[in-house]
Amino acid sequence: MNETSGMEALVGGRKPIENEYVDFSKLSVLVIDDISAMRHAVRSQLQSLGINSIKLASTATEGLVQVEANSFDLIVCDYNLNSASSGQHFLEHLRSENLLSATSIFVMLTAETEYDFVANAVEFIPDDYLLKPCSEKKLRSRLMRLLDRRAFLMPVLKAINVRQYDVAVKECNRLLSMAPDDRRVLDVLRRKADAQLAMQDYASVLETFDRAAAIRCDVPWIMMGQARAHYALGELETAATIAKALVEKNRNYVSAYELLSKISLDSDDEEGAYEYLNRSSAILPSAKRFRAVSQAAFLLGRLEEAKSNSLEAIRLSTGSMVERTGDYLSLAQAQVDMGDQKGAVDTLEKTARKHGEVGLFGVAKNAILAQAYFDLGDKEKSRKLLERSASLLGNRKNSFVMTALGKSALKVGDVVFGLKLMTQAVQVSGKDEKRIARHVKKSMVDTGHVDKVEDVIDGGRKRILSLVDEATRLMRSAHFDEANQKVMEALSIHDENLEALLTAAQLHLLWLKHGGLDEAIVEQAKFYLSTLDKLVPNNQKVMNFYRFYNEIVSQ
Amino acid sequence: MQEILSALVVHDIKNSLALLEIDLEQLNHQEGVPIEGQRAYRRCIELKNRLMSFLTLYKHDQSGLKPMVSEVDLTEFLEDLVSDSQSVMMGVNHQGHPIAVRVDYDRIKEAIADRGIGFFDENLVELALESALNNALRYAHHQVSVWFEQGVDAQAFMVLDDGVGVGVVDEMMQRKVAAKSSSTGLGLALCKAVAGAHGTGSVTLESVAGGGTLFTMTLHRVS
The missing domain is CATH 3.40.50.2300 (Response regulator)
Structure with a gap:
């Protein structure tokens, strides 16, 4: 041989x-x-x-x-x-x-x-x-x-790396005209959709995925892309139909279940949302997924499930890069609500001891402990813990923590403080608004304040929006100083409110255009733009503002 | 306990075998490797292929194979299959002469419906075709050809050898040592499992006029 x-x-x-x-x-x-x-x-x-x-x-x-x-x-x-x-x-x-x-x-x-x-x-x-x-x-x-x-894709990838998504899309179009076969075409379309997604240009994203689907309609990532684009465009039913067809053929497609869960939640079907999340965490268990299931279970009042899923999240993440102190808070809150006050105290004082009182965790930890000791009959300790929590919070604004603290205040009988915190929690909730509103509602129902739920939630939402509306009206009639005061008031309630920040940015740009290049206003405009860029990267509106800003400054 | 234990043992064996294979692969990079070293590498590969086929089939029996469909350039796929195939490189006939394995471009050019792009699980199909190649090489005299055909809703992979036909192979198989026939059976079962995982796929072996055996694996489009 x-x-x-x-x-x-x-x-x-x-x-x-x-x-x-x-x-x-x-x-x-x-x-x-x-x-x-x-x-x-x-x-x-x-x-x-x-x-x-x-x-x-x-x-x-x-x-x-x-x-x-x-x-x-x-x-x-x-x-x-x-x-x-x-x-x-x-x-x-x-x-x-x-x-x-x-x-x-x-x-x-x-x-x-x-x-x-x-x-x-x-x-x-x-x-x-x-x-x-x-x-x-x-x-x-x-x-x-x-x-x-x-x-082959290098020009596109390089543009994506430096976040020049419009350049990436242009490069994609160029490559599409020279792609030798369908496989390359699909490669490019996939990247093009990524870039359009980063620019939040959902109509174009859908167009791109539809074009890919014309080549091959049953590939999971293409179907998922279509479903996501429809969802982003507010077409929930179409999105759900595609996502359901996808899991029909690919029973393990976790992200389709996660999208279906979001759609259910948006349609106020909390039960359905919970079921879909449960399936996704059963297929591919991860701390993040158990965390999501725990939250959904908690809001549905299924405390046992909330507890067991939080425990799973803790078990999977302890010592790893996805460890979150919030899991101990969720677990302890479920335990308090179940009547297992001793368990909650154990969770926060023993199991989570190594996390101390760091940051917002300390605020929520003391707030939940206040609830537990109140139920255990130690009113004095409860009051002290509540004060400790409030002083740790200081001027910081965080919806989740404020909800926990608010609930404690309501529970121990400090209704005025409790309602104020709940209202603020809604005001500063930003993109988590729906979720926070649910938490606030549940906490108020649990503590016997069901009659004030609407006042708190609507009041929280409307205050900032009405200020922003007034500011916009004043800005349009070139009353920049007065408009600025309204915007500042809105931002003092919540300094990361998107509507308020967008209005503030627009206001300062117009101010510069009409009133000339004032150093202080330039600084303010720059500050609002960079804050927005951090909060909503690649937002089309913000990018347009940047262009507008560059035009004004270069003149 | 029994099940967990056997799973652990099998996992261990496979890992050790994989390490052994890489060691032998790297050893064979060196100059002047003795013939035993070369033979050991070959035996290791055969053993690994057998174990992989077995484990994949076991997986199929236990919970079914779930293909990850992606877009694949069929010509490139077959070229890589042949050039990376360990069976192909070890393929020698009874006289010890190497057997030529080639992608049959003439037949491919005749029938391309979907511009030569297929949608299937590359890893699973490669595993199946590697075992089909291995089988063909054991019966081939001088050469083996591989190609694909595409229809509107199906694609097929062909492996043709120039050995004795399949009927004769069957008779021979009964006389052959158990090891060989078991590996043929394993390979065929693997191909059927892979084809089945892609929907209503099928696998056939048939004699062709003038001698030789044609292996065909058809994958239907999942619609």
Whole structure:
């Protein structure tokens, strides 16, 4: 037998691979695997391909440190990391926190037993899956394909990286005219939709996904994109129809359940929302999902479920990068409401002791403890805890914490203070308004103030809006000083209220245009614009304001 | 307990085998590797393929295979399949001469309905076709061809060898050692499982006029 020639071909030769498009020697790579031997074996394979810069990590947490410190062309991550955070959790975290550069390639290594779990299940998918074990030759050809694809998309990816989404869309259109086949067309359409989504241009997003669906209508990510775009456009029924068709064929498609849950909530079907969330956390358990189920259960008054899901969230996240002190608060509040005051005290004073009274956690912790001790009959201690909570809150504005404190005040009989906090909680709730309104309502019902629910919620909503309306009216008649006073009053209630900030920005821009370049007003305009940019990145309106600002200043 | 234990043991065996394979792969990069080293690598690959097929089938029996459908360039897919295939590189006939495996471009050009883009689970289909290739190589005299065909609602992958026909293979199989026949059976069952996972797929083996066996795996579009 001619073994030698066969073997030489089999191992693909000794020399690093040379390819006119792909220079492996310039790539920087991160390998994440919990098994040390496997980590080093994959590194050997990558080195044989000619890759020199290779970093290793054994856990998601270690991987995160590496990602934050370096910019990798390629991340090769094992799905099963044998700890609280799997490869999928890691990827979800990177993508949802925007820690991954658009030009980075993420490859997930999976075993056949994990396969359907990672595939088909989730919103955040890697650039490729590789079934373990993977030979060097296969690794090479898959990488070449991925790098080839990256090279084709590079102008788009670069624009996305620097958040120039309009440039990205233009580049996409250019690439679409030269895409050699449908696969490339779909690649580009996907990125185009990403860019349009970042600009919150939902009508165009839908158009892009519809175009992809014309090529192939039953691909999960295309259907999901269509459903999301319809949802963003307020077409809830169409969105639900598509999402339901999607889970019909892909029972494990978690993000479709999550969208269906949002749609149910928007249609005031809290029960349905809870069911969908429950399904998504059963398919792909994660602290984030248990947290969401716990919240939904709590609002439905299902305290046992709220408690068990909070416990799961704590169990899965303790010591990991997704640990949240809020889980202890949710657990303790459920325990108080169930009549398990001792349990709540245990949770906050023992289990969560290491978190002390840091930040807003301290406010809510003392507020919930005040409720527990009140029920236990220790009125004096309860009163002190309530005072402690209020003093820790100070002038800070946070809806969730204010709701907890408000509930405690109502419970111990300080009705005036309680109602004031509830009203403010609604006022400062911003994009969480619906959720906060539900919490406020529940807390008031629980503490026997059902008659004042409407006053508090409507009052909270209307105060800022009426101030903003007045400011807008004054601004249109060029009464800038008076308009500014109204806006400032609205912002003093809630300094992150979007309507108020948008009006403030617009007001200052008009002021500059009509009154000339006053240094102080320029500063104020810049401040409002940057605050808005942080709160709602890539908002079309804010971007237009920026353009307007540049025009004025350059004149 | 039994089940958990066996799952752990199998997981361990697979990981160790994967590590062994990579070690042998890297070892074979070096100059002057003795023939035993080369043979060990080959045996390791065979063993791994057998285990992978078995585990995939087991998964199929337990909870079903759920394909992750993505868009795939069919020509590129087959080119990679052939060039990355460990079976192809180890393929030698009875006289020890290498067997040529080629993508049959002429047949591909005849029938492209969807501009050569397919929608299926690349990893699963690759696993199935690798085992079909492995089987074809064991019976081929000189060459094996692979190609695909596309219809409006289906795509098919073909593997054709120039060995004795399938009827003869069946007879031979009964006489062959158990190891070989079990691996053929395993491979065919795997292909059927993969095809089935993609909807109403099918797998056939048939003799062709003038000798040789044609393997066909058809995947229907899920509609």
